[in-house]
Amino acid sequence: MKIYIIGAGPGDPDLITVKGLRLLQEADVVLYTDSLVNEELIAKAKPDAEILKSAGMDLDEMVRIMADRVKQGKMVARVHTGDPAVFGAIMEQIALLKQEGIGYEIVPGVSSVFASAAAIGAELTIPELTQTLILTRAEGRTPVPELEKLKDLAAHHCTIALFLSATLTKKVVAELTEAGWSEDTPVAVVQRATWPDQLIVRTTLAKLETDMKEHGIRSHAMILAGWALDPDIHSNGEYRSKLYDKQFTHRFRRGVKA
Ligand SMILES: C[S@@+](CC[C@H](N)C(=O)[O-])C[C@H]1O[C@@H](n2cnc3c(N)ncnc32)[C@H](O)[C@@H]1O
Structure with missing residues (x-):
């Protein structure tokens, strides 16, 4: 038993990962952060998926809904804005889900x-x-x-x-x-x-x-x-990376002889 915690990306619905989109499209239940996740992305869920908004819910309510649905054998996608690992408040949900015997898989997203x-x-x-x-x-x-x-x-x-x-x-x-x-x-x-x-x-x-x-x-x-x-940081040729320096050799490129 597990839920999928999916990073939706910053807003543009095309900026979710291929894996995140696939799971969103397979999910029976989609719980999403409606204040920040694009509705256009959520519209890609299956037509009969149960769509729930999390902004008005407290932590216990969210966890209760996710736990209930998973126990009914449904696939649950919890969709967070950007990448869930940054200011996503996911660990508190995960801790309570664990108490219910429910695991999780995190799918990263493009952070803002x-x-x-x-x-x-x-x-x-x-x-x-x-x-x-x-x-x-x-x-x-x-x-x-x-x-x-x-x-x-x-x-x-x-x-x-x-x-x-x-x-x-x-x-x-x-x-x-x-x-x-x-x-x-x-x-x-x-x-x-x-x-x-x-x-x-x-x-x-x-x-x-x-x-x-x-x-x-x-x-x-x-x-x-x-x-x-500073958009002009490179204008005077300073601060060049060693990676592309002619004299700097690495595993994939031999140095240029002077
Ligand atoms: C609760 S945090 C979630 C961050 C998110 N997990 C991420 O990786 O982008 C919300 C904050 O992220 C930033 N943020 C989220 N989406 C943004 C966007 N599309 N453009 C600029 N800032 C954004 C803002 O600072 C906002 O106050």
Whole structure:
């Protein structure tokens, strides 16, 4: 007995994996996060599938429904936005399902962090500039652990991707500034990445707060910050990867003799 936890991707219904789509189309019961998953994707379920929205349900209700249906011998697909492993709140569902003797299989999805990077045409790890990407959130009503305060994470001066932080940009700017980030640090905000009304705002740390207000961005937004977001980062030939360097040999390519 198991349920399938499927990553739906960021919005565009074509961005689910082939395996995720196949399972969605086979499922007898589809429980999906209606606030963030595209209805067009859910419409691909079988015509007689039971379709349920999770946004109005509490945890116990969701688990009870999934457990009941699995015990009736039905195939259940729990569809989450992006990739279920990032801010998906899946472990609490899994723990309760386990108590009912129900297992699970997770099918990954395209997270909004990568959909947003693609939307702005960016690489988040630039050779010799930054080789680290931190996925986190600003602290609001939901606390973050003491050792993960944004100002401490920002001490690495790497690329930072902020989920669930659209209304907390004042705090974001204060903490990054405290960590020594300059006012002109590039920031890109992507709201509703891959949806038809996707909005991209390229700004700087100094102007982030004003630009968020000006564009009325308060939800469903990915904030990407750091010098990797500078669209001109390669314009002077700096920061080239070793992978394609003529002098750098590796298993698949011999070096070019000088
Ligand atoms: C509960 S989290 C879920 C994240 C999801 N598991 C993922 O991998 O993208 C919701 C947050 O993800 C981000 N998000 C989800 N979909 C997005 C999209 N299409 N465009 C931009 N940000 C998105 C926003 O920061 C939003 O507040």
